[in-house]
Amino acid sequence: ELKVEQNPLFLSMQEGKNYTIYCNYSTTSDRLYWYRQDPGKSLESLFVLLSNGAVKQEGRLMASLDTKARLSTLHITAAVHDLSATYFCAVSDSNYQLIWGAGTKLIIKP
Amino acid sequence: NAGVTQTPKFRVLKTGQSMTLLCAQDMNHEYMYWYRQDPGMGLRLIHYSVGEGTTAKGEVPDGYNVSRLKKQNFLLGLESAAPSQTSVYFCASSYFSVGTDTQYFGPGTRLTVL
Numbered sequence: 001e002l003k004v005e006q007n008p009l010f011l012s013m014q015e016g017k018n019y020t021i022y023c024n025y026s027t028t029s030d031r032l033y034w035y036r037q038d039p040g041k042s043l044e045s046l047f048v049l050l051s052n053g054a055v056k057q058e059g060r061l062m063a064s065l066d067t068k069a070r071l072s073t074l075h076i077t078a079a080v081h082d083l084s085a086t087y088f089c090a091v092s093d094s095n096y097q098l099i100w101g102a103g104t105k106l107i108i109k110p
Numbered sequence: 111n112a113g114v115t116q117t118p119k120f121r122v123l124k125t126g127q128s129m130t131l132l133c134a135q136d137m138n139h140e141y142m143y144w145y146r147q148d149p150g151m152g153l154r155l156i157h158y159s160v161g162e163g164t165t166a167k168g169e170v171p172d173g174y175n176v177s178r179l180k181k182q183n184f185l186l187g188l189e190s191a192a193p194s195q196t197s198v199y200f201c202a203s204s205y206f207s208v209g210t211d212t213q214y215f216g217p218g219t220r221l222t223v224l
Binding site (some may be wrong): 003009034041042043044045048088090095096098099100101102103 | 112150152153154155158168170200202207212213214215216217218
């Protein structure tokens with residue numbers, strides 16, 4: 001059974017700092033997704049990572065995937081307040097269903 | 111282009127009551143999904159559909175039924191609501207199967223069962 005763990009679950013940081021969110025999963029998968037959710041809102045797709053070594057970047061966010069380590073990271077560079085949200089990773093299992101992490105609530109203080 | 115819409119946005123039920131949540135998408139997507147989101151947890155798949163007239167069980171299907179009579183609509187029913195079904199429900203859709211395509215989410219329905 002595929003399990004997905006994110007850490008940290010909560011992160012409070014200052015604007016301008018860098019930080020990384022980690023997403024570990026327990027069994028082999030070749031697709032990993034990152035989503036963003038603002039409070040009380042729906043989920044918005046950020047990245048889809050399809051292969052080992054894949055790296056995607058959008059603005060101050062960069063996601064990478066290491067399928068051998070079963071690890072994805074979401075790196076935030078020079079954080080700004082607008083990036084405050086909850087970030088979820090989700091991994092495709094053998095039945096092609098998405099298994100979701102619990103989410104990382106990110107608060108960026110001005 | 112409205113994307114994925116959900117009706118209603120909020121609902122309060124008493125234990126034992128029934129209700130239907132409606133999801134509609136205008137992107138001509140084949141695949142549609144119902145999830146529930148509980149505090150401190152990731153989304154959990156309730157049921158999904160791979161096309162008009164087809165449905166399948168997800169991770170947590172008990173207590174729910176679904177129907178996909180039209181390609182653009184996916185209905186989630188609660189026949190006899192229980193407090194454990196208090197949650198936020200999200201509908202999503204994708205053109206290809208979940209394993210190969212990004213899902214697009216609706217705004218959610220916040221359901222409270224007293």
